[in-house]
Amino acid sequence: MMAFMGKYVRIIDAINYRVGRIMMYFIFVMVGILLWSSISKTFFLPSLWTLEMAQFAMVAYYMLGGPYALQKGANVRMDLFYGTWSDKRKAQVDAVTVLFLIFYLGVMLYGAYDSTSYSFQYGERSPTAWRPYLWPIKVIMCFGIFMMLLQSISELFKDIATLKGVKL
Template identity: 70%
Template sequence: MISLARHYVRVIDGINYRIGRIAMYGIFIMIAILLWSSISKTFFLPSLWTLEMAQFAMVAYYIFGGAYSIQLGSNVRMDLFYGSWSPRTKAWVDSFTVLFLIFYLAVLLLGGIESASYSLQYNERSPTAWRPYLWPIKVAMCAGILLMILQCVSELIKDILRIRGEEA
């Protein structure tokens, strides 16, 4: 059972590490889109697609970087007490609080799946002048939330192993 849990941690951490490293370059996509927006507004006719495309790129950047930031432990914590605790005490607290995060992400995923299926079923489009289909970004959001849930379970397993005095 422990070897299966370690294998799960290794696989999920590897997947989220690679996706997170790729997602980091999403900032350059956003910069390119917004740069083109500025250039086109200054020298040409304004593009209809730039603002919304930058928003979609930002959502993808944020949502696919979420699991990577959980893996790196770069989420916000109250270090007033947490910073002085032993690694085992931190693992106890983290193993308890991650359950709330998993619950929140599961509810978010259920809502996202409903919204994405509605978008796919009715070919939902944005009400703007550009009118892009919304299902690609909604499906990407569901995939990113699922990756965050899988990473949270991986972190829970690591915390349980730390509580037992074993190395993840």
């Protein structure tokens, strides 16, 4: 079982690491979109697509960068007690709390899948003047939630290994 967990952790961590490193540079895409928005509003005709495209880029940035942040421990914790605990105690608490995260992400993934299938089925569009199709960003959201779920399971496996005194 520990061999399976170790392989799972290595694969999921590698995928989320690579996706996260790529998404780190996506902030420049958002800056470029917003810069073009400012320039076009000042010197040309305002673009209809820039604000919504920047929002889509931000969603992709957060949804695909979230698993990387979880992997690197960049998530926010209440450090009042946590910082003074031993590694085993931290693993015990994390192993319990990550179960709530896994449940939450499962519910989120279920809802995101339903919303995405609806978007495909009916050709859902944004109610703005630009009217882009919404399925591309919903697919990205589903993928991001799915990868966050897989990373949460990886974190659970790491906590179990810590509690057993095994290095994955």
